[in-house]
């Protein structure tokens with residue numbers, strides 16, 4: 001089919017002015033499929049500016065146990081737009097899993113746009129929320145590895161809007177969503193229609209991503225046969241015998257000769273070869289084929305009866321002493337062809353379908369639609385791979401156990417984030433939460449490492465939540481970092497977390513520097529921290545002040561930060577070369593030309609890079 005533009009071009013020579021105006025208007029005002037929000041009507045977020053963001057390590061808020069030589073875990077204080085800009089300059093393509101629990105746009109003034117809390121009556125509330133998230137999600141997208149995934153919590157009310165926004169930012173990357181039962185009891189029903197008890201976790205991933213799966217969920221595979229394990233599943237489907245007469249028939253176990261009547265309210269899931277007259281209409285296997293292949297399980301220990309006359313069968317039917325499925329009698333006086341049951345050995349148990357573990361196509365994948373509430377875990381029956389998680393009250397309870405008082409409203413349950421990360425991460429992954437709040441994601445990462453010996457690392461971005469009324473408030477330092485410190489030390493009788501399990505973190509604040517003043521205002525420690533984060537994905541344990549810093553050492557190169565070309569600095573550089581004669585020196589310096597010349601004169605293999613370019617790399621404007 002020709003596109004509208006092609007059609008327009010074809011007709012162009014024959015159009016008069018009025019037709020041309022109409023067609024052009026139609027073309028120019030046509031909106032594409034997808035989400036629209038009033039980007040031009042709302043004032044642009046002032047947080048988005050041309051500053052450069054540089055990290056400042058705060059050793060006194062960091063957690064640096066003995067033996068810690070570099071920090072793999074990061075807690076970054078500040079507006080996450082700035083944190084993400086920094087991370088895009090240091091961690092592009094390095095984060096495998098992002099989990100976020102953003103403000104839900106409830107109208108409860110729980111987030112800030114353009115330095116103002118956005119309330120329920122704000123005219124542009126939804127557009128500002130979308131723009132706020134859009135800017136951050138676009139930055140976050142660049143951080144994901146090629147097999148990375150982002151999981152986003154959202155309430156039911158805003159799910160549709162957010163999902164369309166995610167489609168915009170991550171086109172073609174939608175994996176699906178989980179439903180989380182956030183409450184076990186009811187709450188005030190909205191307009192008498194709904195008790196609002198669930199939230200969603202949207203999942204978008206790059207192409208290489210796979211859920212890890214959950215080995216524990218194989219506990220339902222309780223049966224074994226010839227080395228193959230299976231669980232028992234339903235052999236019927238939800239149609240009655242009038243709707244599906246072809247799948248309403250008795251079946252016989254060929255090994256025992258015992259017959260089983262069909263449930264008139266739920267017929268067999270497979271057609272019988274004998275009933276299907278037109279082979280072309282047969283879809284999938286027949287019951288006979290399933291039995292021949294050993295896919296049907298017949299109960300080994302059960303009651304078996306034989307009625308030698310129709311009167312005896314009638315008597316058993318009248319006495320309700322015949323096989324049942326639940327409360328449904330499987331034989332009644334109205335059962336079609338009832339007389340065929342006379343003289344047959346009739347089994348009172350029910351045949352079932354064997355679901356073999358080795359037959360699973362994607363055996364580890366969690367079921368997309370449901371995270372099982374802990375209160376219902378015992379009644380799940382045949383379900384597989386459904387993470388068992390707590391409700392909202394668990395989040396507050398765990399935080400209270402750690403912090404002593406309720407330090408933060410509505411943290412997510414630890415079990416929810418832990419289960420999501422258990423499914424989504426591998427043991428060496430970096431996990432980012434840029435709406436970290438009280439730091440539940442950090443605790444989940446540490447606990448998962450302790451459970452499986454993994455080396456996952458966390459990056460948590462949290463705001464201070466300081467306001468004009470509470471200028472001294474610092475949620476990031478006093479709740480998020482403090483919580484992690486207590487979890488690492490061990491709380492409530494629980495063991496702490498060793499350095500090997502990730503029991504450390506760097507606390508970073510952000511300095512915003514005008515690009516023009518970069519070389520004047522940027523300090524050696526800014527550059528050392530930024531370069532360590534970018535090249536080694538770690539932060540140093542101390543603020544560097546010396547003129548020469550070795551950032552990274554490998555067999556064939558050395559990354560060095562050199563603040564000046566004073567004689568002492570050049571001596572230090574020469575000594576470094578003598579200690580590592582086989583390595584090329586990569587020198588970041590404000591004096592790239594002078595130092596390049598000096599390296600050449602000295603016969604030291606290496607190259608220089610202008611420090612301002614190194615600091616600004618990856619921090620370009622996006623608008």
Ligand SMILES: C[S@@+](CC[C@H](N)C(=O)[O-])C[C@H]1O[C@@H](n2cnc3c(N)ncnc32)[C@H](O)[C@@H]1O
Nearest residue numbers: 079080101103411412435436437438439440463
């Ligand atoms: C729903 S809470 C997240 C709670 C978290 N999942 C937990 O378990 O503690 C959202 C958090 O995002 C924070 N937030 C809102 N806007 C932010 C911004 N621009 N930068 C960083 N954090 C922000 C809020 O202060 C709040 O702590």
